[in-house]
Amino acid sequence: MPTKYDPKSVESKRYQFWLDNDLFKASEDQNSEPFCIVMPPPNVTGMLHMGHALDFTLQDILIRMKRMQGYDTLWLPGMDHAGIATQAKVEEKLRKEGINRHDLGREAFLEKTWAWKEHFASIIREQWSKMGFSIDYSRERFTMDEGLSRAVRKVFVDLYNKGLIYRGKYIINWDPVARTAISDIEVIYKEVKGALYHLRYPLSDGSGFIEVATTRPETMLGDTAVAVHPEDERYKDLIGKTITLPIAGREIPIIADDYVDPEFGSGAVKITPAHDPNDFEVGKRHNLPQILVMDESGKMNELASKYQGMDRFECRKQIIKDLEEAGYLIKIEEHVHSVGHSERSGAVVEPYLSTQWFVKMKPLAEKAIQLQKSEDKVRFVPERFEKLYVDWIENIRDWCISRQLWWGHRIPAWHCKNCGEITVSMEDPSSCSKCGSSNILQDEDVLDTWFSSALWPFSTMGWPEKTADLSRYYPNNVLVTGHDIIYPWVARMIFTALEFTGEKPFKDVIIHGLVRDAEGIKMSKSLGNGVDPLEVIDQYGADTMRFMISTGSTPGQDLRFRWERLESARNFINKIWNASRFVLMNLDDFGVNDIDLSGSLNTADQWILTRLQETINYVTHQLEEYHFNEAGKALYEFIWDEFCDWYIEFAKLSLYGDDSNAKKTTRSVLCYVLDRILRLLHPFMPFVTEEIWQNLPHEGKSIMIAKWPEFVERFQFPEAVEQMNLYMEVIRSVRNIRAEVNVPLSKKVNIFIRPDNEKTLNYMRRGEMWIRQQCNPENLIIGSDISISEKAMTAVVTGAEILLPLAGLIDIDQEVERLKKELKTLNAEVERVQKKLSNQEFINKAPAHVVEEERKKEKDYLEKREKVKARLAQLQS
């Protein structure tokens, strides 16, 4: 075995080994409790990024632990067709080839898109395997699979029949670049420096003007009224009169509506019902015409007269110029306001009057709200995200689900060309359900991608069929996802599940943060600050990446990607690798049947076994609470600081000694503890743990299916822990003194230990071997009656004094300074403790064990202080 762990030589081999042994597949063992996670499906738009790596790693950790705990685990993988995003990518690719999708036609375009999907699906599968994910490939799903499409259709048809899906002409968010409607949550509002244009609209009767303020002058061509507040004294007399719209020359009324804010601008606003959601509502209240002045690409249309064909922003400039020349422009003020941008294309969203399909949300949301008020609610981890979810669902608005795209689930609605009736059904109809005409055409639009994603937890299980998987693995146990998709996804899964399965889709929702770059900026393609998981794996190995990202932040908090942390994780793995090398190098022909812990365990054995039990309990508990960082930290500290730094060193004593029984026990403890460590680490770092485990004495085919460690009652030795703590304190003190006077370990010195009580004396005698081993003394003398006249360095530990006679090496002045400093800190401690203990309220009100601890501390500090004082006096005399 090399001194440095080489992930490349291990990872692909081990993954193949797991696959060959079919270890990822759900066992379907009816005697085991099922545990299921359905993977949030990555988009087939491209490759996986660091956010996926984080999300999936957390899932794999849970799945691997549960599998080892004996659950029948199912981790179901899949991918999302990602309508707009994928179509945009394919169109972009075609554009580079000089092809327009309309030239190809719908069928041919979809064929190209399926090919794109296949291409990226295989890349994503490759990435899954590189990251070590234990997913059940036999159950992989895609949102546009036949079965899932059937589920989508079923949900659409049922909601339509229940009156919860409707079609209508409303203002929607229009993406003029992607040329499709998008939903409210796909709009990102950004503060933009714009302008407030004050315009002068002439009264038709020639009696003057009314001043209106607008941020969007180009829509004036679609104005159908000017509105003022009914109470606004300034304009009371004008209500009912008309103005003549500049440029357009149309005569439109001045109306009164509460919606107008008299404080804003001039207190009079232009009303453009076809281009603003508020104006749309005003228009409906006042029966105003709706004049759409733009086309689907954001260019002015034929109703914009001479501006026809001009881009909306270009038109804005031109109109202002024209208005100014005609004397209709009063002033332009700088104005910062928030402007909606498309999440997909980045284009400024155009509020646009259009006929679309909607889901009526209130009745669906109501069930979800009720659920959260019940005992059976979906548990969010961390808890604070529940409020976010509830607030959103309580204020939900209808969901625009139609998209003017080709890639996606086509809306199962047929329009009759004769009578106009819409036929919605599970099977493709051949005639109109009302007039029987066969002159029917399917709706051109497809559904919002999230419509199918919303069914993911059960559509992947075969719903609406009553499958065995559905009854066994649904509801899922856990959903792991980022806080950025609580609204578009988590919320929608919950209300759809409640409506269609009558159950919540999952029990727990674990929310993690985003992966940011080293400077804390969100990783994104456009900024080019993303880190490719495969590059990380190539440099450091998958285990390193997994450990770093899964333990790198507190639950729910964003994670800053730093290469130094990656190095530290890599070093940790290397440490485990080398500790294992040590164990393996000292086994000779020691086999799994030689492991025997029933014999006499020495103090170090007892100590490490006790600490192992505590670690097992702690790590298991933390993982079950989804505190990945805490579990990882506990393992790191136990392995590095206790197992490697101390136990392995102590073990050398018997391994290199002559006592064959002691040797056997030590080998047993080393094998046993390392084996348990590897099991606890396995969910975090599956590859290296499998590799080592296979080389260690072991039983079973793979560590993947080895039993998760459990607390063992008989391996609890509190006295051994107390003793080892004392020995470590002594050893550290001696090292400290040696460093202080520059006496390396290689140089033998006399060491005196003067315990001040019987118990400590006994402990010291029993621990002599460890102290000798670690301190390299010429002579080690332990006795209560030791007195030395030579110049010596001293240290105090609990219940004893350590003396190193180092005549000639000691700088007395320096030593006096050091002791004074120590005295000062001891004084401070004594003062603090005594202040506490002299407070009667503390004695009365603090818990007994706390008071007891403080008393112990006081005693310890006082004793130590006396020793330091005495020593100082001796040196200064």
Place this chain on the structure above:
RNA sequence: GGGCAGUUAGCUCAGAGGGAGAGCGCUUCCUUGACACGGAAGAGGUCGUAGGUUCGAUUCCUAUACUGCCCA
């Protein structure tokens, strides 16, 4: 405007009602028979500010400042 996070060692971050922690960096020493991706010993913080609750607050509460995110 509303909500939520964060503010702790030079940097990045854990933590917990009762003696301030880690990683990286820094200083000194050590190539000792698992590991220099290592070992040993150190230096370094009035835990954003002001109040309050409590025997006790860096930890809980309130206010406030700054930073970030979400919603309108």
